[in-house]
Amino acid sequence: MSQSTAVPIRQSDPMPKRAPGKWKKHAWGYLFLLPAVVIFFTFLWLPIGKGIVFSFYHIDFVKGDTFVGWDNYERILKDPEVVVSVKNTLYYMMLGLLIGFWVPILFAIAISEMRRLQGFARIAAYLPYVVPLVVLYGLWRWLYDPVGPINAVITKIGLEPVLFMTDKAWSMISIVIMETWQSFGSALLIYIAAVSSVPRDWYEAAEIDGAGVWQRIRNITLPSIKNQIVLLLLLQLIATSQNFQTQYAMLDGGPNNTTLTYALVVIRYAFTRQDYGSASALGVLMFLVLSLLAIIQYRMSNRKEA
Incomplete structure (x- = not known):
């Protein structure tokens, strides 16, 4: 019987399954x-x-x-009110940084150093943020009144009363103080969360080494929350550059355009003059400036991470 020399046919390996595409996945x-x-x-x-x-x-x-091409841009750049509003907005932003920006940071650090009543302090600091704006404006108009509580205290100590709403030197400062009191609670919560995320071992090691409160804040707390500080700095600059409702509700840009901000000029162009083209041009210029700020902040944060 002859031996078969046929080579058995080998079954081909199954085709591998194709990985699903990115869109399907x-x-x-x-x-x-x-x-x-x-x-x-x-x-x-x-x-x-x-x-x-x-x-x-x-x-x-x-x-x-x-x-009309570039006519709207030429018109607004030649408008004296626009120039005044830009100066007022920059002044308003500067006051917001000098007066209001550091308040939530200081409160967050102070609350984190408290040994008791931390929960009560957090709630008390956040409560002004939930006050309705209508109530807020009425409350501070009463406080700033020439015969209101603040001036009553000022006259009691022998000083002249301050005309917060009608004095050019005080009108913008008064608005910033009011907004700081009302809005710092939201930023406070972010800073408290950032401070709470710092490892407690670092503070304990610093206390063992003899570091005081200020040394712990300067060398541990502030460097640990610097990213949150930079982020909220950018957000505050954007918010203050767009703000108009307080200036409109309290003083309508007065006295003598002292509190006339850039966003309030946009509102006047759109709804008072009904010049929607020029109002859109003003909005585009603001959009470009704020986009530039965002790009600068993004590059700075990436450089720090690198």
């Missing part, structure tokens, strides 16, 4: 992001794009829009 994630993207596009990105387009038009809802 994250399809459900993109699906959940879709509503947020639609909302942001409809209510944020689309208005920004339309505002840039409108800045080159004279907007007329009856006769139709007319392309």
Whole structure:
């Protein structure tokens, strides 16, 4: 019987499965992001794009829009009110940094050093933030009144009463003090969370080495929360550059345009003069400046991380 020399046929190895593509792998994630993207596009990105387009038009809802090129930008750059508002806004931002920016940092550090009643101190510091704006404005108008409680204390110690609302030297300072009292509670919570995340072993080691309170704050606390300080600094600069409601509600830009801010000029162009093209041009200039600030902050944070 002859022996078979046929070579058995070897079955080919199964083809490896192709890895799912990036889009298929994250399809459900993109699906959940879709509503947020639609909302942001409809209510944020689309208005920004339309505002840039409108800045080159004279907007007329009856006769139709007319392309005017750079005329809106030339008009607002020659407007004395715009120049005054830019100066006032820079002054307002500077006062916000000098008066209000360090308040939540100091309170957060002080509360973190407390041995008792920390919870009560946190609640008490945050309470002004929940006061409605209508109540807030009425309260501080009463406090700043020429015969109000603050001036009553000032006259009792033998000084002249201060005209907080009508004196040019005090009007913007008064607004910053009021806003600092009302809004520092939200930043305080962020700083408290940052301070609480610092390892307690560092403080205990510093106390064993004989470091005092100020040495612990300077060498441990402040370096540990510097990223939060830089972030909230940028957020405060953006918020103060866009603020107008306090100036509008308390003094309407007065006295004699002393509290007239850039955002308030935009509101006047849009809703008082109904010059929507120039108002859009003002908004585009603000958008460019704030974008530049954000880019600078982003580069600084990346450089520090590197």
